[in-house]
Amino acid sequence: MKGLNIADAHVLSRAWFRLIFALYLVNVIAFLCGVFLPLLTVSKLMLISNTFSVASGVQQLYWDGQYFLFVVIALFSIGFPLMKMCLLGAWLLNPKRSRFTALLRWVHHFGKWSMLDVFVVAVLVVAVKLAGLASVEMREGLYFFTLSVLLTMILTHVLAPFYNVAEEAGRIGAGLKGKG
Numbered sequence: 001m002k003g004l005n006i007a008d009a010h011v012l013s014r015a016w017f018r019l020i021f022a023l024y025l026v027n028v029i030a031f032l033c034g035v036f037l038p039l040l041t042v043s044k045l046m047l048i049s050n051t052f053s054v055a056s057g058v059q060q061l062y063w064d065g066q067y068f069l070f071v072v073i074a075l076f077s078i079g080f081p082l083m084k085m086c087l088l089g090a091w092l093l094n095p096k097r098s099r100f101t102a103l104l105r106w107v108h109h110f111g112k113w114s115m116l117d118v119f120v121v122a123v124l125v126v127a128v129k130l131a132g133l134a135s136v137e138m139r140e141g142l143y144f145f146t147l148s149v150l151l152t153m154i155l156t157h158v159l160a161p162f163y164n165v166a167e168e169a170g171r172i173g174a175g176l177k178g179k180g
Helices: 006-036 054-063 067-093 098-131 140-179
Strands: 040-044 048-052 134-138
Touching: 006 054, 006 067, 006 140, 048 054, 054 067, 067 098, 067 140, 098 140
Parallel strands: none
Antiparallel strands: 040 048, 040 134
């Protein structure tokens, strides 16, 4: 079995990049759908039903004066994942920029906190189902949102070795410039 030559490696890396970028675009679409499409419908006593999305839930928290919950849910369900996707996109467009690389390393390490939103939805579903007075129907937004969380985790995990290489290349390049 022979190894890859330079041309084969270049074609493979371009194909790999296209796959990663396609997953990134699917992730962005899934996130937007997950935030704005209905997450769940709660039906109480077969007469009253309410449908919630992440955006409408955050908005309702603000209107109800629950400012602490509003900030926490908005930050961890919308703000942090959006920031992570923007940084991923910026890095994919220009992986040599060391400031994006450093930020992506930070985001990768603290990425587990973006799972707080999934925990909140799970607690809400369990609490409502235990009450026995209501039924909960999972809606398409929940599946899109979950897909987005999973794709973000996969992308940051797959790209993490590239952050290391890009950051190390930036340090070596900066060292060579200082010596010249």
